Amino acid sequence: MPVRMPAFLLLLSACVLWQHGSSSLVPAGCQDEVVLKAAEETLERINTDRQEGYIFSLNRLYDVKQESKAEGEKIFQLTMDVLETKCHLISRRKWKSCEIKDIGDVPVFGTCEASVSLETPIRLLQYNCTIQQVEARAIVFMCPDCPAAEPLEDPVIAETTRLALQQFNKDSSFQELFTLLNITAASMQWVVGPAYFVKFTIQETDCKKNTPDLDLSQCKLKDSKSAHKGYCSGSHITDDNGMEMKSPGVEAAVLRPVGSVQVLPPSPNQTVQRVPAVAAGCPGPRQFNLGLTEMDL
Template sequence: MKVFVALLLLVQLLSYKAVRIRPHGPLNLRVIDCDDPESEEAAAVALNYINAHHPHGYKYALNSIEKIKVLPRRPFGEIFMLELDLLETMCHIVNPLPIENCTVRPLTEHVVEGDCEVKLLKLDGKLSVLSSKCHSTPDSAEDVTEICADCPILALLNDTRVINAVDLALAKHNKEHDGAYLRLLEIGRAQIQHLPDSVSVEFAVVVTNCSTKDAQDHVDDCQPLPEDLTQFGFCEAAVTSKDNVRVSCAIYEHQPGVTHRHLIHDHLGGQLPTLALGVKHHDLRHFHHGSVHDKSQSSSAEIPVGLQSPNPVVKRDVGAVLDPAISHPPIDPTPQKFPVCPGRIRHFQV
């Protein structure tokens, strides 16, 4: 009889160890899908933040939401953790066009893909970015030539042929236009094609306080307009020889409050920052803390939704198992719901 009781106790103990129960105190964890409207809203806020803090190169568009985690935050609100897949657009950061109206660069033009991790706070229904970390990578040359054997691939931004092509293109524009003299602000991208031999370049410019006629006599005195009048522009050019240059520039209206000081400080005159030497694109790589600082603690050290079961294994001693006077948390038979991720692809898979 004693052996039977001992076996019964052992079986009950093992069964309680195997049962998954909800810990004391609800965690209020929420599971939402990557294509849920709430996920889309968080991604839109994150994307605007990323583009506003990207110091060089081009704006990025959302391609897909890869992962999302929603965590409770003490004492109020929730933390959203997003992983986003982005694609470079044809809008340079000096272009005032909203990202919704910017065209994603096609695969045949050697696309650049961005990957970002963004942490947001949702409080009183409002989303704000706590931090973001990004990097970007051009598609491989092999993948480009596989879909388009004759398509040019990205060239080094500091390639002498690229710099020469930019100089020729900007000189031609300034010579043929009677307006304000333009100075080179930043080389955005370049592609070199052989047979026929040509260099395609894209570059940002800044409007100076000189006319093109005045610049002929004292070009070194031509400086960007004051910040309350600053104007930027963007040029595209194709150069096959010194005498065969095609260039087109768009000058944007003054944007109140937009100065791009970092561009003027880092790049004015076409000088590439040390970090940009020997690269083919302006990396999206950055880490930013948002304007909102989360000083509170997320519940259970920010337990991620969908990654941790809401019913962890809890060990109970034999006395607790057998004593009917001790209340136990109810067993939750509800199956765990995992988020449907990654979300839909808006443009194309790289």
């Protein structure tokens, strides 16, 4: 005679199998402190990995799933709503220290889906982000006088950027000239005439500032690891007839390279001459010597 298992035992067995499988998805709350901390750290790592654009800020944790591997590793599948900040990635600032773009800055919103391992420290496995500008009609409805986005390839945007960069090179205290890397944002606002606003990145070249009759397009970029880079905001205002009403304005934040690495060729004498250590307990113990008894690694 067949034996029937009570319904509640069937349900309990299903839950146990679901939670202890080698790749089971277990719901985790978006308000959970551990989950939120993981999302914040994940976004920090996404920003660090990205090479172009603006730093993302966490607007909302939309969803999370927890995957438990057979070996005990826990993985979060995170879906995060993000907003662009005013900080360019060149600044390498923490996203919590950056101000988001409001409706006067042509805001950008989007979603990042990421997979992270909850090891110590958190390990970013993969991510995919999709972003877009807020539709112009939505901005005009709330703020009719706010700047509207302009196509980056528009000739007037290229000219505004050129004039702003020219003004920066004229006013800067650097001995070398800077050249354009990328135009990153552009907008237009009607004042007494059209006012154009641009944001762009720059990098130091090998051309000296005081060189007469210099064509900036012929200047070569300095090595990316040792060159100064910057992020600039520029503007240019004209009247209805195209006459310049105000000289190009420009503000720029130029970042010094953190450091550099010099690679030396192999040498018969590989003893490094340096100042003797003076602090207590220094030099510290070596971790490795590679068995090279004749060398002071």
